[in-house]
Amino acid sequence: MSKKYFAAAAFACLLMSCGSGKNSVAVVDFSGEWNIVEVNGEKVSAENTPFLGFDNAEHRLYGNAGCNRLMGTFNLDTLNAGKISFGQVGATRMMCPDMEVEQSVLEALNKVAGYEEVGEGVSLNDADGKSLILLQKREVKEVSINDLDGTWQIMTVNGTEIGKTEKTPQLTFDLAEKKVYGNASCNTINGGFSQEEGKSSSLQFTQMISTMMACPDMETERNILDALNKVRSFEVKENGTVSLLGEDGTELLTLKKLVETETEA
Template sequence: MVSCNSDKKKGEKAIEANPETSTEKTMTTVEKSIENTKWLISSLEGQDLTGEQEIYFILDAETNRVSGKSGCNTFMGTYTIEEGNRISFSELGSTRMMCPDLKINEAEVLSVFELADNFTVSDGTLSLNKAKRAPLAVFKKAVVSNEPIVEKYWKLKTLEGKEVSMTDNQEREVYFTLKGHNNSVTGFAGCNIMQGVYVLEEGNRIRFTNMATTLKACPDVDFNEAEFLKIFEIADNYIIDGDVLSLNVGRRAPLAVFEAIYMH
């Protein structure tokens, strides 16, 4: 389902007849600062959602389109920003995946964009509001691709303390890469291609969600793919030392150690 474009134009300018004395109504720096940024939800109608399934949205300043994830499904639409931190969204289109284990009511998330008519932003926190009532939802700015873990090819070196080498029948080496533009994870798990979503937080915290693989069977490959994929379920922090990356849970010994490989 695809949403309709709004008739309004963001940052529409009012120009006087005399160009020498013209004045323009333009968006403030604060208004512009919310665009081209990934905003992760932290609360919904006062309920803390930190650490739950990833819910986010991004405003594309070039196309005036909003896109995001409401917990299970992705959504899209258009938006308009006007003076005084006013904002409005078109009716949103959404995918229709069924996620019976989802703890969040996606309809409530989407209703935020239906109801919101203004926003406030301060210290990396964005609130979408209706009139002057309490925030409908609060979002935090996501940490993005300037982190050294992002946009690198990480080759697996050790798994649960044991060295890993590529077997004769293995299609390629085990690795993963974090993409900065859409917070996606891609990689190869020993037999199957894998993909998912990641979130980086302060203090080298990391969370992986929606990890999935192809369903190929590789009976001749001597590698415990399930053990490797389990890493992405439980890892909650990382350490980088030069070109060496450790994925960890708590303060335990590393779950897995990777080496950055540079392609020429």
């Protein structure tokens, strides 16, 4: 009996040493959003801080690559700590003055095979253990419908910047009446908006109608109206602009706050 006891104790000791040795990897809770602070050992400097968001329930990846919004999937190996991979990572196609950071982020994500805790962050590594991306937990600002108060210029639709149009496309939110009005680059639009109970960032436009005037270029207007019908949530970026998002988190429209002198009737 004593031999069996010592054998069991030795085996337990072996298991403990395997789990507590210097090569062990701590399991990381990736839920929430993380700023990308380094790519391939280089500190990130971008107008819009790139970040990754992890939806554990849906295994969905979202975020910003430095210019465009990114989306995809991730697979976190729950049986082997330290293993993670990304799949079907794509991005919107808006052009920015500096695309270098974005290209580096997207290329690095395709090479990620694992992770490890590093100081106050998490390193996403390649198959050889080389650090590709350094993440730090992002403090997400609480948003409310009050953040949408006022008049906003519609800057992009489906990731494409809006060029010169008959009228500057705008949206004005009347929070007291829960109404929205403005124009979609040609015609005047009116409607309402609602939120899901308990979800401060939810947003859906209702009963949107527009006048029927014809303009030389109606494509932008059609794209804006189609995007408004698909909006399900919003987020406020660090630079003060607002993104209106679809059901899967895809950015449909971006808005820039206007001062009173910039608004159009």
